[in-house]
Structures are given as structure tokens and as C-alpha cells.
Amino acid sequence: MKTELDWSDYKDSGMGDAYADIPKIGGDFAKAVAVCIRSGVCEQHGRGVMCPSFRVTENPLLSPGGRVTVLKKVLNDSEDAFLKDKELAEAMDLCVACKGCKRECENNVDMAQIKIEYLAQKNKLEPLSLRSKLFAWSSILLYRYPILRTLIRLRNRSSLLRWLGEKTFGIAAKVALPEVAEKPFQPEEVTYMPLAPHPSGEAKEVVLWADSFSSLFDPKQAEDALYLLRLAGFQVHIVHPLSHRGTILDSGRALLTFGLVDETRQVAKQLIGSLLPFLNADMPIIGLEPSSLLMLRDEYKTLGLGENALKLAKHAVLFEEFVSAELTRGGFNLPYIDGKIAKPVLVHGHCHEKAIGAMKSIRRVLKSVPGLDFSFIESSCCGMAGTFGLEAEHVEYSHQMAQQALVPALQAAPPEALVVSNGFGCAHQIRVTSGRSTCHLATLLRQALAE
Numbered sequence: 101m102k103t104e105l106d107w108s109d110y111k112d113s114g115m116g117d118a119y120a121d122i123p124k125i126g127g128d129f130a131k132a133v134a135v136c137i138r139s140g141v142c143e144q145h146g147r148g149v150m151c152p153s154f155r156v157t158e159n160p161l162l163s164p165g166g167r168v169t170v171l172k173k174v175l176n177d178s179e180d181a182f183l184k185d186k187e188l189a190e191a192m193d194l195c196v197a198c199k200g201c202k203r204e205c206e207n208n209v210d211m212a213q214i215k216i217e218y219l220a221q222k223n224k225l226e227p228l229s230l231r232s233k234l235f236a237w238s239s240i241l242l243y244r245y246p247i248l249r250t251l252i253r254l255r256n257r258s259s260l261l262r263w264l265g266e267k268t269f270g271i272a273a274k275v276a277l278p279e280v281a282e283k284p285f286q287p288e289e290v291t292y293m294p295l296a297p298h299p300s301g302e303a304k305e306v307v308l309w310a311d312s313f314s315s316l317f318d319p320k321q322a323e324d325a326l327y328l329l330r331l332a333g334f335q336v337h338i339v340h341p342l343s344h345r346g347t348i349l350d351s352g353r354a355l356l357t358f359g360l361v362d363e364t365r366q367v368a369k370q371l372i373g374s375l376l377p378f379l380n381a382d383m384p385i386i387g388l389e390p391s392s393l394l395m396l397r398d399e400y401k402t403l404g405l406g407e408n409a410l411k412l413a414k415h416a417v418l419f420e421e422f423v424s425a426e427l428t429r430g431g432f433n434l435p436y437i438d439g440k441i442a443k444p445v446l447v448h449g450h451c452h453e454k455a456i457g458a459m460k461s462i463r464r465v466l467k468s469v470p471g472l473d474f475s476f477i478e479s480s481c482c483g484m485a486g487t488f489g490l491e492a493e494h495v496e497y498s499h500q501m502a503q504q505a506l507v508p509a510l511q512a513a514p515p516e517a518l519v520v521s522n523g524f525g526c527a528h529q530i531r532v533t534s535g536r537s538t539c540h541l542a543t544l545l546r547q548a549l550a551e
């Protein structure tokens with residue numbers, strides 16, 4: 101089997117271990133599957149993220165370990181079985197790629213990445229559905245054909261169009277689609293000067309990379325992050341989807357979710373090329389949306405993109421990680437007004453933020469705001485998981501995932517509470533399932549400053 105992703109990180113995994121039970125086809129990919137020791141930890145209930153599909157169904161087939169069992173069975177059979185086995189298709193279908201297993205499983209089984217390889221192999225066999233193509237290319241299509249933004253607004257307001265969308269494409273009628281902001285974040289200026297000196301006394305430069313989700317759907321978070329960075333003494337270079345004439349700079353997150361590996365590689369190369377001058381100058385690349393930014397640090401390394409991708413992985417940092425590190429270095433002391441935000445604040449973490457331990461950065465940053473009353477929602481995946489929660493056959497599972505902990509926590513919170521959610525999908529799911537609006541951490545921090 102010729103794999104689509106680079107699995108060479110696993111080339112020595114399980115070698116020489118008679119009990120490793122490495123399947124006979126799949127090479128290094130099969131070794132990545134075989135790191136599971138079938139301990140059953142992922143079939144216990146408890147805190148953490150792992151595993152949303154098992155939690156809502158209680159079906160052992162739908163736990164990381166259950167998926168591994170089926171994967172091993174088909175990979176010991178034939179490539180044909182791997183591509184056509186119905187039980188495997190069912191097991192993979194409900195994996196929401198939350199990366200909970202990668203972080204919480206004792207052997208770090210990376211089912212999210214295994215699922216991408218699985219879908220990429222399936223794509224060679226059968227074409228993607230029209231819905232999957234629309235979702236996979238959604239950000240790029242929304243830039244290329246602005247009429248789609250109007251169509252989404254019309255669809256959301258018409259029960260007939262919602263019904264038609266479900267019948268024709270399989271887009272869940274009961275869920276509103278995210279709507280593009282009136283004015284996406286696409287400033288003409290390339291560089292913004294600091295608004296105050298940096299405490300180190302040195303000239304500091306950073307890049308604020310506004311991914312397509314942030315730019316299109318919540319431009320305020322990029323504007324607020326830009327303002328805060330400048331106020332903290334940084335010269336800020338901006339890269340956004342329309343920064344380079346003739347191309348749309350995108351992370352490729354949605355493309356990869358549907359197993360479109362070659363297409364992701366192409367957009368990743370464009371993005372890396374546009375960031376390269378800044379990488380060569382050793383500047384941090386600060387991102388706002390967790391699944392987009394962390395892709396630069398994680399998934400890009402599996403695409404065989406060479407040295408520049410590895411350099412990008414070292415420089416890509418979430419906004420909260422950057423601010424937290426600056427606080428440690430004695431910077432980012434912004435003139436917050438003690439008690440300015442008088443309402444309680446609830447924080448919901450994106451699964452990928454939790455998977456890399458970024459919640460402690462958020463905690464540190466929020467602690468730097470005097471008089472702020474904040475707490476974290478203990479929850480697993482919100483259930484939106486890319487477009488999973490927009491798909492007709494998945495929408496009930498998606499709502500059940502949200503109902504596990506997130507929605508009850510939001511219902512129990514006082515009506516005036518502010519909800520912080522940096523994930524684009526999470527923010528939409530919170531709106532859809534609880535009617536509450538959310539804001540990015542950067543927006544909250546800006547609210548804590550003087551007018």
C-alpha cells in the first residue's frame with residue numbers, strides 16, 4: 101500500500117517486539133496503528149477529551165482502541181479489505197479527529213492522522229460527494245465566489261432552502277451555516293508599527309497570520325489581536341488570505357479533513373512560501389484559530405514539505421501561547437482596568453488546544469487581567485468538529501456530544517456570563533446549541549483595557 105502521508109516517524113515503532121502485532125500491509129502506517137496495546141483505557145469514562153464518539157454511543161467499536169482492532173483486522177487481510185470493510189467505514193465515520201487519543205491515550209495513538217490516511221486512500225477509489233467537495237473547499241470558494249456568502253444568508257433564513265439543502269446535499273436543515281462577516285479581515289497595510297515601546301527596549305517584530313476562518317467569520321479577533329500586540333510593543337506584519345495577489349492563502353485544514361492530501365500540499369506550499377521571508381528573519385508566526393494554526397505545527401510535518409515546513413513548525417504559535425511566554429519574559433503588561441470586566445467568564449477549549457496543553461497558557465493570560473472572574477468548562481469535543489455537526493447523518497451525534505458537558509455548563513451559567521472560545525467550529529456550535537455568543541481571547545483582553 102502506497103501511503104499518502106509521511107509515516108516515517110513510526111519506522112522503528114514496535115520493531116523487534118514479538119507482541120507488537122504489526123499488521124502485514126501498510127508499512128510504517130501499520131506500525132502507527134499497532135502502537136495501541138488494547139489497554140481499554142479509552143473505554144473508561146472520566147475527564148479529558150477522549151473519546152467523544154465512544155462517550156455518546158458507549159459502543160466499543162467507536163473508541164480509539166475499537167477502531168484499532170478493526171484496522172488491524174483489515175490490514176492483516178488485504179488492501180481491498182482496508183478500503184471496503186463496512187465495519188471500518190462505520191468506525192472511522194464517527195471519529196471527529198479531536199486528537200484526544202493522541203494526548204490522553206497511554207501510547208498516543210493518533211487516530212486523527214490515521215483517519216486522514218484512511219480517507220486519502222478511499223478518495224483514490226471513489227470520488228468525494230458534492231457536499232464534501234463544497235465543505236473541503238469552502239474557505240477558498242467563499243473568497244472566489246462572494247455570491248456564496250449571500251446564498252448562505254438566504255439559506256439560513258428560508259426553511260424551504262434549508263430543506264432543499266438537506267435533500268440535495270445532505271447539509272443538516274436544522275443547523276444554521278456560519279455566515280461571513282460584512283467586512284472580512286483583509287487590511288491593505290502590510291506592517292503596523294508598535295503603539296508603545298517594548299519593555300526590553302529592543303525593536304520586536306512578529307507576524308500575525310489571520311487564517312481564513314478568522315478573517316472571514318470573526319474579523320474582530322484579528323483586529324483585537326493586532327491592537328494588543330502593537331500595544332505590547334510589537335511591530336506587526338500581517339499575512340491574511342488575500343495578502344498575495346492572484347492566490348488565496350489558506351491553511352488547508354478543511355481540505356485535509358476530507359483526505360485531500362495533494363490539494364492540501366499545494367495550499368500549504370503557497371502559505372509557507374508567503375511566510376518564508378519572516379521565517380528566515382526568525383519571527384514568530386502568531387495564529388488565532390487553533391485547528392488552523394496547529395496544523396502548521398503538526399499535520400504539515402506529515403505532508404513531506406521539506407525543511408521550510410519544519411522551520412514553520414518551530415515558529416508557529418497560538419496567540420495565547422505567545423502572550424503567556426511574553427508574560428514569563430516580563431512583557432505584555434497591558435494597562436488593564438481592575439474589574440473592568442465585571443461579568444463572569446467561561447472558557448471553552450478547542451480539542452486541538454487541549455491536545456497540545458494550550459489551556460494552561462490561556463489560564464496564565466487570564467490571570468494577568470486584574471479582577472477577572474473566570475473558569476473553564478470541563479468538556480470533551482463540542483461536536484461541531486469541522487463540518488461534522490453540519491452533516492445531516494451526523495447532526496444528532498454532534499448535538500449529543502455537545503449535550504455531554506458543554507451545553508449543561510452553558511445553561512447553568514448566569515445569563516450575563518461571557519463565553520470565550522477560540523475555535524471557529526466550537527463558537528458556531530455554542531451559538532447553535534445554546535444561543536450564546538462567544539468571543540476570542542484577544543477580544544476579551546481588549547475589553548479589559550481602558551476605552
Ligand code: SF4
Pocket residue numbers: 135136137138139140141142143164165168201205206207208209
Ligand atoms: S487506543 Fe490507547 S487507550 Fe485505547 S486501548 Fe489503545 S493504547 Fe489503550
Ligand code: SF4
Pocket residue numbers: 149150151152153154163164167194195196197198199200201202211212
Ligand atoms: S481522534 Fe478523538 S474521536 Fe477520533 S478516536 Fe481519537 S479520541 Fe476518538
